[in-house]
Amino acid sequence: EVQLLESGGGLVQPGGSLRLSCAASGFTFSSYAMSWVRQAPGKGLEWVSAISGSGGSTYYADSVKGRFTISRDNSKNTLYLQMNSLRAEDTAVYYCAKASDNGSSFPLDLDYWGQGTLVTVSS
């Protein structure tokens, strides 16, 4: 059974940093591209970042480029999102999600999602 478990969320001051983790199980982690998607309270989904299965290719939304870094440790079956220079508008539930197809370096569609971790940026 595929499982994705996010952790690392919490309350952080504007300008601060946080690292999110997503522990994966139930599939060959290194074979699948992964994504982070966020959802501000009461708002819609926003794609944040993606990474290829090998970790060699990374992709970012303009809203986080230069501030967030996606990475993965395939030996630990874990996906990460390092978030720096956090702003109030980064407040959201952050989901990690798995690509449905292991044949693409970019996760074009996401067939399994974690339950999310809440990040709150506030003074």
Next chain:
Amino acid sequence: QSALTQPASVSGSPGQSITISCTGTSSDVGGYNYVSWYQQHPGKAPKLMIYEVSNRPSGVPDRFSGSKSGNTASLTISGLQAEDEADYYCSSYTSSSTVVFGGGTKLTVL
């Protein structure tokens, strides 16, 4: 990258059919057959319902179908059921190697 345009809400009675539209540009919806649809119930994670415009993942009822014409994709739900009441989001791959989501549509089953 601007969000794809979806109606804020749609409604229908049990047994009826509804269609949710998702309008983008030639740089996203119109340029690629990589449109997906997600269902999200309150407090839950999104669930993939349609991928690559019209394909259903295993386990998704065939009451759900997808299509695309030009820069607009559509999700049709036939034979509406109470459990279909949820928020629905479209998404598309873009020419910038990113993904853009729609603003979401709240489906109410009357």
